[in-house]
Amino acid sequence: MGLELYLDLLSASCRAVYIFAKKNGIPFDFQFVDLLKGHHHSKEYIEINPLRKLPSLRDGKFILSESVAILFYLCRKYSTPSHWYPPDLHTRARVDEFMAWQHTAIQLPMNKILWIKLLIPMITGEEVPAEKTEQMLAEVRNNLKLFEEKFLQDKMFITGDCISLADLVALVEMMQPMGGNHNIFLNNSKLADWRMRVELALGSGLFWEAHQRLMTLAEWDCSTLDPWVKERICNVLQKFK
Amino acid sequence: MGRGRGVGRAAGRQSQLPPYCVRCPWRREAGLPPTMGLELYLDLLSQPCRAVYIFAKKNSIPFELRTVDLRKGQHLSDAFAQISPLQKVPVLKDGDFTLTESVAILLYMTRKYKVPDHWYPQDLQARARVDEYLAWQHMALRRNCLRALWHKVMLPVFLGEPVSPEMLAATLAELDVTLQVLEDKFLQDKAFLAGPHVSLADLVAITELMHPVGAGCQVFEGRPKLAVWRQRVEAAVGEVLFQEAHEVILKAKHSQPADPTIKQKMMSRVLAMIQ
Secondary structure (H helix, E strand, O other), rough: OEEEEOOOOOHHHHHHHHHHHOOOOOOOEEOOHHHHHHHOOOOHHHOOOEEEEOEEEEEEEEEEOOOHHHHHHHHHHOOOHHOOOOOOOOHHHHHHHHHHHHHHHHHHHHHHHHHHHHHHHHHHHOOOHHHHHHHHHHHHHHHHHHHHHHOOOOEEEEOOOOOOHHHHHHHHHOOOHHHOOOOOOOOOOHHHHHHHHHHHHHHHHHHHHHHHHHHHHHHHHHHHHHHHHHHHHHHHHHHOO | OOOOOOOOOOOHHHHHOOOOOOOOOHHOOOOOOOOOOOOOOOOOOOEEEEEEHHHHOOOOEEEEEEEEEHHHHHHHOOOHHHHOOOOOOOEEEEEEEEEOHHHHHHHHHHOOOOOOOHOOOOOOHHHHHHHHHHHHHHOOOHHHHHHHHHHHHHHHHHHOOOHHHHHHHHHHHHHHHHHHHHHHHOOOOOOOOEEEOHHHHHHHHHHHHHHHOOOOOOOOOOOOOHHHHHHHHHHHHHHHHHHHHHHHHHOOHHHOOOOHHHHHHHHHHHHHHOO
């Protein structure tokens, strides 16, 4: 049995792992765990990852969660080109710094936008109060500013002239609000230019293939949503009130 | 406590020393030699700072300690913003190179100073286990330990902001769930989180757990597995060093109330941090 990746491309972390594996020709079995159908709560998946999160990697008996850990594992095991995780002490540290920072600074707020703009209204029929929405968008704007000033600066990519894991992770996360028709690259030509460069470095075909499910999320018939999952989502809404 | 080389050397030897860093003209004016080696900007009140401090000391990595007193709002000063625009601790400065994020700092020191393998093992799967923990903890244990300290102690005592019993109970309940995950998923029946030897994962975890301990939460009570693991980690780190690093957090409940101006500056950031 070869490498298995448990994924739903709705999740940014899954897209990062998927794109990286495909881009580097790493053979794997795509195990689809449908978040919209609540399959991450299935008995079968809980055995893979009791935390019920995606992505997960299974390599023989070895099971690994956390996309950052999975990306590093793939880099090392498959000896991918060094620009993905440069060996230079300072450059590598910058990638590590971004990978640590992004959990709370980029991934979380970008996901929140998708929830606020699309999923919560769609599933619960209620809008999140405008004040909370504005607060969230302000936080996102602030963090994107930090991203530009601290990580991207005037370089082509975060580490310099070549794409690295940091750009891949940053971009898939910044794409998340697109599922709710919110484009953070609008009116920001620097970020938009960087986005294009990353897309081209990855390959547009692969990039858009990976984002297909996200981009069609608004068409999802949420009446098919598992009622237990729906209840959990309604609880999430309470946190925004 | 962490004063590196270079402080207090006689002025007469300055001609043999490397040129002064352009950012620190004040050192020349103060008759201090230029900084050589690592500078670590820390407040041991902060969990990630403790992990960085213990790691550097344990591995005899020479550094100059630059204390940034969070409760005095020193991280919000213009001077510190020059060091790090993110205005957070810890920060590492190595000559012109500045680095934030404790996980990145720990990995940097691991690589630069060639520390014993067990901290961040070469073995592919063992290393992956450490990476997995270091990634998971940001949004899980880190968040819950921070909220426990702030809801139980820092908001009421330091900022004079009452926290409802319901809010506190909810926070402690969330912490409890996370502690169970720590035991069931990460520790399991192993000696340490990532395998048979102490690693960065244990260091980061233990310093996090001392946050609610400092707040008076009995984190290890009723959790014998975690209690035994804690003793192992303390022994591996060295009890004297461990106690020294945790002196500040263990006195957190006796924090002086914040200066009103500082409180005003800090409030929105604190609320964002613990949301």
